[in-house]
Amino acid sequence: MADHEASKINHDNHLLLDQPLLRLPYELLRKNFRSAHFTVEKESTTLNKLLKETAKGSLDGKTSPEDVVKNLDTMIAKMRGMKRKLSMYANEETRLYKQLDARVAHLRELSDMHSVEDVKYEAWSRKRLDRLLVDYMLRHGYNTSAQALANEREMYDLVDVETFLTMSKIRESLENGSVTEALAWCNDNKKELRKLQSNLEFLLRCQQYIELLRINTPSKSVEAITHAKKYIAPFQEQYPDEVREMAALLAHRPTDKNLPPKYAAWYSPDRWTKLATSFVEAHNKLLGLPTFPLLHTALSSGLSALKTPACHGTQKTTSSSQPGHSQTSMTSTVCPICSIELNDLAKNVPYAHHSKSHLDNDLLLLPNGRVYGQAKLDEYAAKAGLAEGQVKDLVTGEVYSRTALKKVFA
Amino acid sequence: MTAQTTAMEALQKELDRLNRAPGLSATEDRVDKIIEMLTSVRDQIVQSGMDTHVASMSITKIQNPIKSTFEKINDDLKGVTATQRKLGKTLDKHFPLKDLPSTHDAMADQESLINRAISMHLLREGQFSVASTFIEETGDAATLENVNAVADGQDQVSASDNYDDEPMDEDRDDDDDDEDDDDDDDEDEYMSPLEGAATGLGFRQLQNLSSLQSHELEAKFSQMYTILQDIKSRNLLSAIEWARSNSGELEARGSNLEFELSRLQYVWLFKGPRVNGLPDNELNGTAGALLYAQQNFWRFGNRYIGEIQQLANAQIYARNLSESPYRHIFSTETAFADVASSFTREFCSLLGLSAESPLYVAVTAGALALPLLIKYQQATRAKGTEWTTTNELAFETPLPERMLYHSIFVCPVSKEQTTEQNPPMMIPCGHVLAKETLQRLLKGTRFKCPYCPAEGLEKDARRIMI
Numbered sequence: 062m063a064d065h066e067a068s069k070i071n072h073d074n075h076l077l078l079d080q081p082l083l084r085l086p087y088e089l090l091r092k093n094f095r096s097a098h099f100t101v102e103k104e105s106t107t108l109n110k111l112l113k114e115t116a117k118g119s120l121d122g123k124t125s126p127e128d129v130v131k132n133l134d135t136m137i138a139k140m141r142g143m144k145r146k147l148s149m150y151a152n153e154e155t156r157l158y159k160q161l162d163a164r165v166a167h168l169r170e171l172s173d174m175h176s177v178e179d180v181k182y183e184a185w186s187r188k189r190l191d192r193l194l195v196d197y198m199l200r201h202g203y204n205t206s207a208q209a210l211a212n213e214r215e216m217y218d219l220v221d222v223e224t225f226l227t228m229s230k231i232r233e234s235l236e237n238g239s240v241t242e243a244l245a246w247c248n249d250n251k252k253e254l255r256k257l258q259s260n261l262e263f264l265l266r267c268q269q270y271i272e273l274l275r276i277n278t279p280s281k282s283v284e285a286i287t288h289a290k291k292y293i294a295p296f297q298e299q300y301p302d303e304v305r306e307m308a309a310l311l312a313h314r315p316t317d318k319n320l321p322p323k324y325a326a327w328y329s330p331d332r333w334t335k336l337a338t339s340f341v342e343a344h345n346k347l348l349g350l351p352t353f354p355l356l357h358t359a360l361s362s363g364l365s366a367l368k369t370p371a372c373h374g375t376q377k378t379t380s381s382s383q384p385g386h387s388q389t390s391m392t393s394t395v396c397p398i399c400s401i402e403l404n405d406l407a408k409n410v411p412y413a414h415h416s417k418s419h420l421d422n423d424l425l426l427l428p429n430g431r432v433y434g435q436a437k438l439d440e441y442a443a444k445a446g447l448a449e450g451q452v453k454d455l456v457t458g459e460v461y462s463r464t465a466l467k468k469v470f471a
Numbered sequence: 472m473t474a475q476t477t478a479m480e481a482l483q484k485e486l487d488r489l490n491r492a493p494g495l496s497a498t499e500d501r502v503d504k505i506i507e508m509l510t511s512v513r514d515q516i517v518q519s520g521m522d523t524h525v526a527s528m529s530i531t532k533i534q535n536p537i538k539s540t541f542e543k544i545n546d547d548l549k550g551v552t553a554t555q556r557k558l559g560k561t562l563d564k565h566f567p568l569k570d571l572p573s574t575h576d577a578m579a580d581q582e583s584l585i586n587r588a589i590s591m592h593l594l595r596e597g598q599f600s601v602a603s604t605f606i607e608e609t610g611d612a613a614t615l616e617n618v619n620a621v622a623d624g625q626d627q628v629s630a631s632d633n634y635d636d637e638p639m640d641e642d643r644d645d646d647d648d649d650e651d652d653d654d655d656d657d658e659d660e661y662m663s664p665l666e667g668a669a670t671g672l673g674f675r676q677l678q679n680l681s682s683l684q685s686h687e688l689e690a691k692f693s694q695m696y697t698i699l700q701d702i703k704s705r706n707l708l709s710a711i712e713w714a715r716s717n718s719g720e721l722e723a724r725g726s727n728l729e730f731e732l733s734r735l736q737y738v739w740l741f742k743g744p745r746v747n748g749l750p751d752n753e754l755n756g757t758a759g760a761l762l763y764a765q766q767n768f769w770r771f772g773n774r775y776i777g778e779i780q781q782l783a784n785a786q787i788y789a790r791n792l793s794e795s796p797y798r799h800i801f802s803t804e805t806a807f808a809d810v811a812s813s814f815t816r817e818f819c820s821l822l823g824l825s826a827e828s829p830l831y832v833a834v835t836a837g838a839l840a841l842p843l844l845i846k847y848q849q850a851t852r853a854k855g856t857e858w859t860t861t862n863e864l865a866f867e868t869p870l871p872e873r874m875l876y877h878s879i880f881v882c883p884v885s886k887e888q889t890t891e892q893n894p895p896m897m898i899p900c901g902h903v904l905a906k907e908t909l910q911r912l913l914k915g916t917r918f919k920c921p922y923c924p925a926e927g928l929e930k931d932a933r934r935i936m937i
Contacts, residue, residue: 067869074842080568087562090555097495098548105541116534119527126516126526133513137506144502151495165486172476177871186835206605213601357578362844363837366868369877370890376936395825396876397832402591406584410577414864415888419879431936444725471903
């Protein structure tokens with residue numbers, strides 16, 4: 062009865078790990094639309110204006126037919142350009158629609174399943190694991206592996222390779238000391254970043270400023286000041302302390318002796334790593350992506366749920382990973398936490414809370430202090446071909462007479 | 472219908488609507504129209520020989536049509552955004568972004584361990600090329616070393632184990648020729664990078680050794696997959712050969728795999744060429760099965776004499792097997808799948824690995840436990856308590872039976888799980904208590920069992936291992 066409950070799929074919250082799955086294509090759809098809309102707005106305004114001017118000029122006689130034709134050519138070219146852009150946006154939109162279809166279909170499969178014992182659930186759960194693996198690989202920059210796995214499993218629509226590849230590129234560029242790509246990204250997402258009250262653009266501008274000062278020549282210093290006036294001063298109200306520190310940096314150069322740690326921090330090369338991290342944070346927040354790879358979340362809770370005090374104990378149990386004769390066919394279901402793959406990983410997570418015992422029926426105590434259920438002992442004795450009144454310890458292999466066993470009531 | 476199914480239905484409805492509605496591609500046609508209009512005016516003017524009148528007339532004429540086409544484009548866009556926004560609302564309503572536990576990431580600094588677990592998982596799943604790409608990309612020699620440690624550890628143990636109960640199998644040394652030879656070689660050659668550096672071995676050479684060993688693990692899984700493919704195509708010979716070469720270890724584990732496989736081969740041949748598709752000769756059919764039995768069943772001595780007799784008797788029922796008392800032995804619907812999973816289980820166990828991918832089990836368990844964690848976090852958010860500071864979770868995470876691998880004893884008195892520090896103790900009446908509970912019950916050196924009238928002395932309680 063209890064097991065039936067534990068095996069039931071609770072549809073209301075089974076998809077917690079899958080929230081970003083639907084969110085991301087939606088956010089990208091909106092972004093795509095905004096770009097398309099902006100393009101249309103801009104081009105249509107320009108075109109209407111030019112058309113009006115040309116028409117007026119032609120009527121007034123100020124614009125010659127040759128010029129009218131020239132303007133028309135310009136307009137045609139512009140429209141062709143706009144069409145190309147729209148085509149691009151339309152393709153992206155179709156791609157995202159397809160992704161949404163595939164993802165909703167995948168999640169809908171779950172509604173037909175009611176128990177985790179269902180063989181279909183296993184296939185679904187494996188698919189989910191593959192998704193989490195690709196997500197993990199992308200976030201850590203193992204892009205080749207991610208693509209290989211996505212291709213192998215034919216699950217391109219269920220994962221967000223392009224998004225993370227783009228993010229990876231920008232992050233790498235920051236780690237290599239370039240703000241250009243990141244600034245371009247900020248520009249594309251100005252409105253949303255402002256909504257999030259992100260300081261990313263400000264920090265990038267500061268870094269540009271710092272790099273100019275680092276060169277420490279009079280001309281660069283002048284450039285730095287110009288830059289600051291244009292790009293940093295506007296943030297005075299928002300980040301007064303930082304702006305003040307930027308100003309102070311004029312007087313403190315990286316080569317100064319006894320540079321106060323506050324300013325040394327600004328000049329330090331690990332600013333780039335910090336910028337990369339800030340970028341990734343802003344990127345994820347913007348697109349509604351969780352801070353940590355979903356695999357981490359699933360593992361933390363899964364490892365805890367499976368872990369028992371015995372998993373890191375010194376005692377050899379029937380489910381610990383000990384190759385060799387001490388393990389039998391009957392006890393070969395190795396506990397995942399005891400497995401060599403996960404044992405170290407699970408060291409620092411709490412173990413599961415149980416309010417009820419989980420033991421075999423008809424427990425018998427062997428003289429060596431170990432306890433097994435009668436059924437298990439009988440089965441193992443038969444397999445080992447023992448004489449009638451004897452049993453064999455499933456872990457140690459010691460043989461005892463049945464009369465030496467005591468009943469345990471637990 | 473649960474809330475979730477309504478949610479999915481609603482989502483699907485919006486999605487269908489989205490797919491039916493014109494998207495951005497519709498605007499392309501309108502732009503084409505504009506281009507057409509502009510082009511035709513342009514051509515008109517040119518054809519007229521740059522006539523001023525024609526120019527001003529025609530260009531004025533298209534002003535409005537173009538403006539209105541742009542307006543139509545705008546309307547199109549409004550429609551697209553409206554439909555998309557509706558989808559967004561449905562998402563917000565039915566799939567609100569719940570805060571995943573983000574206060575503490577227990578996995579944050581464990582990248583190399585997680586990478587190792589993933590590499591092993593990929594190998595288990597038979598994804599060999601992805602696995603080697605991943606191992607290469609995650610790149611630290613540490614990962615390779617770790618993967619090797621697994622292969623290394625298993626080989627060292629299995630090579631040196633002594634089986635008390637079974638006579639030393641002379642054949643065992645010849646079996647797995649490649650494996651044993653490699654073991655010896657690698658044990659001599661494998662050095663930790665530190666040792667290697669000390670002896671002046673180049674890093675390149677070390678890397679080659681390392682990759683050789685991770686290839687070993689890969690080779691083992693590769694072998695397993697080849698045999699599984701064979702079983703899938705109803706060819707049991709490679710599996711039987713493997714079982715034979717590892718018969719010593721399999722018997723020590725009490726496994727019936729070799730017999731299971733041989734019996735299935737007998738049954739398969741018995742069914743004849745029409746069912747098994749093998750050539751119709753003396754090696755096939757009931758006669759072929761008998762021949763197979765004669766050549767192979769002697770290996771099993773007296774262990775399976777009952778089963779072997781049944782198989783022999785079935786010869787009499789060859790014509791109407793379905794009415795014989797042995798028909799269940801001869802139904803092969805699930806037999807091949809069953810024997811495949813037995814084989815996988817034994818193969819992995821011989822490597823010291825579980826048959827089921829631990830990573831898979833952990834993630835599946837995680838999906839089941841996560842909602843409970845979030846519920847708990849929400850409930851305790853006000854108190855500001857963190858759940859990872861203690862050794863034990865503060866809430867229950869029930870899992871299905873097959874995910875409960877260890878015995879658990881919860882002391883009925885203290886309601887605590889027993890641990891190594893607080894082990895289960897059995898008292899003479901046969902009841903079990905946690906050690907700390909027992910000590911609390913002591914009056915001097917005596918205690919009374921909480922469940923029955925029995926009394927006892929402290930020294931009569933003994934620690935048990937569940």
